[in-house]
Amino acid sequence: MEQVLDDIQYLRTGDHLTLIAQVKVPVERTLAAAAAVSGGGLGVHGGRLSVVGGGGIHGASANEPIMELIRVSLAADGFGTHLSHLENLSNHDVPGDIVSSTFLCENALSKKALQEQLLVDSSAQSLTNNAGSGYKTLLYGHAVCFKHVQSEKYLACMASSPSSDKLAFEIGLVENTIERAWWIIEPSNKQRSEGDKVKIGDEVILISVSSERYMHAALPVFSPLASFQPSCWAMGIVKRGDVEGTTMGYVKGGDTIRLQKGLDECLSVVEITNRSNTANSSYVIKHYDSRRLYRS
Structure with a gap:
């Protein structure tokens, strides 16, 4: 076990x-544009102009850049x-x-x-x-x-x-x-x-x-x-690394697979957030050129 x-x-x-x-990276846009993107509005809190509502955008003063959290x-x-x-x-x-x-x-x-x-x-x-x-x-x-x-x-x-x-x-x-x-x-x-x-x-x-x-x-x-x-x-x-005694040639639970269409397209999942209500998110499946995932 x-x-x-x-x-x-x-x-x-x-x-x-x-x-x-x-x-955190600086966002190259105005606070108004940031509010529109995140689905929120502008507000003043403690003398700082910030985005109210939405997600992912952090408030800043007039002289400070807007910071966004990304994954790398x-x-x-x-x-x-x-x-x-x-x-x-x-x-x-x-x-x-x-x-x-x-x-x-x-x-x-x-x-x-x-x-x-x-x-x-x-x-x-x-x-x-x-x-x-x-x-x-x-x-x-x-x-x-x-x-x-x-x-x-x-x-x-x-x-x-x-x-x-x-x-x-x-x-x-x-x-x-x-x-x-x-x-x-x-x-x-x-x-x-x-x-x-x-x-x-x-x-x-x-x-x-x-x-x-x-x-x-x-x-x-x-x-x-x-x-x-x-x-x-x-x-x-x-x-996962190959384990001794594992039968090769079969897909097991936990394996990573790629769903490919034709020779140069594969399936990928993209998150679409509802800007009016950030608590609701949906996912759509799109075709991507699989050559983007490889470098020759």
């Missing part, structure tokens, strides 16, 4: 997942630049590139086991192969390495710093699982503690082993950085 719960509720090595964060996913290109970026998932007209945002949780080690492995004078590739046998449930406080599925490279804290923050480091892709490619999983709230199992959809804080800095969704550059400011990342499942 416990093994069944591990397969359903908890993340483990071998799973394909996405890292999603929520960030950590992504990287399979070719060209080695740096990662943030993919906007809140654009209902253009779906986010899920392929570039998918990472394989290839290996997980305790802090002590990782330090012992790093002290051994061995190749970086053997570090993964020796310790990555079988499937292990992810635990808070353990170190993990994420392999970008499209490029088959590892997510790492780079040695270069961005021009906007000299105390931070850029995040990109490297060939091997060196120390810079390992991240510590820490809970983002007091409901989880070190040693607990990581559930699907949990919001976690990722800390670089090499720099001891947090993985942060930096704006407005739309680029993740390893900095002293943490961000909460929701670990969503894309595909």
